[in-house]
Amino acid sequence: xxxxAKALATIEAxxxxxxxxxxxxxxCRTNPDWFAHEHGQNSxxxxxxxxxxxxACSGCPIAAGCLK
Ligand code: SF4
Numbered sequence: 001x002x003x004x005a006k007a008l009a010t011i012e013a014x015x016x017x018x019x020x021x022x023x024x025x026x027x028c029r030t031n032p033d034w035f036a037h038e039h040g041q042n043s044x045x046x047x048x049x050x051x052x053x054x055x056a057c058s059g060c061p062i063a064a065g066c067l068k
Pocket of ligand 1: 060
């Protein structure tokens with residue numbers, strides 16, 4: 001993987017923006033494997049896993065804060 005491609009594959013959280021607190025169970029914590037995606041993974045199972053993650057995020061109570 002080239003240096004540029006590797007840099008694009010990793011996005012670090014901005015530590016100046018705290019992660020919002022919630023007592024609700026978060027899919028990204030209860031099912032972290034849904035959110036672990038490597039570039040080039042596009043099998044039927046990979047795409048189904050990504051869709052589960054997208055669906056979980058769309059219903060997440062702290063999505064707006066998370067996206068910051
Ligand atoms: S929106 Fe953020 S906090 Fe919510 S499930 Fe998705 S990754 Fe987790």
